Amino acid sequence: MSQVHVTTKINGDSTEYLCDADETLLDVLRDRLQMTGSKEGCGTGDCGACTIILDGRPVCSCLVLGAEAEGRSVETIEGMANGEELHPLQRHFLNGAALQCGICTPGILVAAKALLAQNANPSETEIRYWLAGNLCRCTGYDKIIRAVQSAAAEMRGETHAA
Amino acid sequence: MRYESPTTVEAAVTLLANEAGKAHILAGGTDLLVRLRSGFIEPDLIVDLKRIDALKSITMESDGLRVGAAVPSAMLNEHADAVAGWPGVCEAAILIGSTQVQGRATISGNLCNASPAADSVPAMVAARAIARISGPQGMRDVPVEEIATGPGKTSLAKGEFVDSILLPKRAPGTSDAYLRFIPRTEMDIAVVGVGICVTVDKTGTCTAARVALGAVAAKILVVEAAAQALIGTKGDEAALNALAAACSAAATPIDDKRGTVAFRKEIAGTLAKRAAKIALSRAEKNL
Numbered sequence A: 001m002s003q004v005h006v007t008t009k010i011n012g013d014s015t016e017y018l019c020d021a022d023e024t025l026l027d028v029l030r031d032r033l034q035m036t037g038s039k040e041g042c043g044t045g046d047c048g049a050c051t052i053i054l055d056g057r058p059v060c061s062c063l064v065l066g067a068e069a070e071g072r073s074v075e076t077i078e079g080m081a082n083g084e085e086l087h088p089l090q091r092h093f094l095n096g097a098a099l100q101c102g103i104c105t106p107g108i109l110v111a112a113k114a115l116l117a118q119n120a121n122p123s124e125t126e127i128r129y130w131l132a133g134n135l136c137r138c139t140g141y142d143k144i145i146r147a148v149q150s151a152a153a154e155m156r157g158e159t160h161a162a
Numbered sequence B: 001m002r003y004e005s006p007t008t009v010e011a012a013v014t015l016l017a018n019e020a021g022k023a024h025i026l027a028g029g030t031d032l033l034v035r036l037r038s039g040f041i042e043p044d045l046i047v048d049l050k051r052i053d054a055l056k057s058i059t060m061e062s063d064g065l066r067v068g069a070a071v072p073s074a075m076l077n078e079h080a081d082a083v084a085g086w087p088g089v090c091e092a093a094i095l096i097g098s099t100q101v102q103g104r105a106t107i108s109g110n111l112c113n114a115s116p117a118a119d120s121v122p123a124m125v126a127a128r129a130i131a132r133i134s135g136p137q138g139m140r141d142v143p144v145e146e147i148a149t150g151p152g153k154t155s156l157a158k159g160e161f162v163d164s165i166l167l168p169k170r171a172p173g174t175s176d177a178y179l180r181f182i183p184r185t186e187m188d189i190a191v192v193g194v195g196i197c198v199t200v201d202k203t204g205t206c207t208a209a210r211v212a213l214g215a216v217a218a219k220i221l222v223v224e225a226a227a228q229a230l231i232g233t234k235g236d237e238a239a240l241n242a243l244a245a246a247c248s249a250a251a252t253p254i255d256d257k258r259g260t261v262a263f264r265k266e267i268a269g270t271l272a273k274r275a276a277k278i279a280l281s282r283a284e285k286n287l
């Protein structure tokens, strides 16, 4: 297996790695770069636990080759908080108990962030459709939807920080 | 396995033609990566189309809208002219998978994957879409229904790939619609899919129609009898019932856990009726 040398931007930092030609970006993140925030739930695009943002679009990193990231921009859950300061979505997920085991949470946070970047005030239906590819076996989704809505309201300046 | 990401169509053709082993095209990877990871395919070479600028764009040409093979369905649905002119094709493409899948999946990949249940393909067939194929012999244009020859099989020769899909320009009073049935509201494979394109005149009479069914045979079916049931009518109940009956009769589905033969045949008719109503009302607005 020939190795591929990749230079890419991850959470704003220029990053280099060597990977196998058939290795997924998820495996590169987790096993080579020790960025284990992105999770593998299925490895087949069904669960969304591995969601990252690639050149502005949320995608399943289990269905992206590490080699494809050359020269691109990758955003992962590790880049969401600003140092010690949590992103409003992260705070509202914590305060609203929108997680139990937490396996689905990084993928949902990253996908929700991408939604709010293009729609500051999504309806419940829009949130549910947008997150249809993010499976959660614990929460029953209601608290997730509410946490996204309350974070969105705070980000629009309608409420104060939770 | 080698991974190559050429920047021109010519370079991609050369890479594919010169590979002695198994070469696969990578577009959005939402089918290919699943099969690669499961060991179902063992490529010697993967050629990624996403660095070829010409294939990343949607362009209005004199004869229609050209959608490059590296355009994901999310991007197609952000294109105002595409959504306004070919709503059926766009709504089919945006049914593919989740938000995350739509950010990667292409309609060319949906076509070349050759699944009988592919969502965008019946809509493209109804729209008489034309695939542009590049290969060692140069370029050729082929109706999309001639690409898949059976589940997972295509008519593409060694070294050939689809570089773009043309959605042909439409006569006034023309529009389309796509509907599918799945057991849930998102993230599932079509049990039946129906794409319909119609043209109406100033009196609201249907003058042309094309009906394509997905997931009810080994290939996408074009149901000529269903189109004939609509042509010359204003889409009244009798015409819609005749269209539905023609679709149910044409369907030759399989029995599986997702639907019985009888259920699939009935749903093919019901969905065709609903899709025809939507297509007709859209077409009247385009006069």
Ligand SMILES: Cc1cc2nc3c(=O)[nH]c(=O)nc-3n(C[C@H](O)[C@H](O)[C@H](O)COP(=O)(O)OP(=O)(O)OC[C@H]3O[C@@H](n4cnc5c(N)ncnc54)[C@H](O)[C@@H]3O)c2cc1C
Pocket: A044, A045, A046, B024, B025, B026, B027, B028, B029, B030, B031, B032, B033, B034, B069, B095, B096, B097, B098, B101, B104, B105, B106, B107, B108, B109, B110, B111, B112, B113, B117, B118, B119, B120, B156, B160, B161, B162, B163, B187, B188, B189, B190
């Ligand atoms: C979670 C999930 C849900 C899905 N849901 C749906 C759904 O609802 N409906 C549906 O129809 N599909 C669905 N799919 C399947 C898949 O997303 C679609 O078929 C998609 O359109 C494939 O496009 P792609 O660009 O990702 O293709 P790729 O995976 O890149 O390629 C697919 C196949 O076609 C070949 N190929 C790709 N592009 C070309 C080209 N231009 N020329 C020649 N050969 C080419 C590849 O070599 C490969 O064999 C789903 C997949 C996943 C993972």
Ligand code: FES
Pocket: A039, A040, A041, A042, A043, A044, A045, A046, A047, A048, A049, A050, A051, A060, A061, A062, A063
């Ligand atoms: S691990 Fe990627 S979608 Fe489940």
Ligand code: FES
Pocket: A098, A099, A100, A101, A102, A103, A104, A105, A135, A136, A137, A138, A139
């Ligand atoms: S919190 Fe456990 S899967 Fe969502």
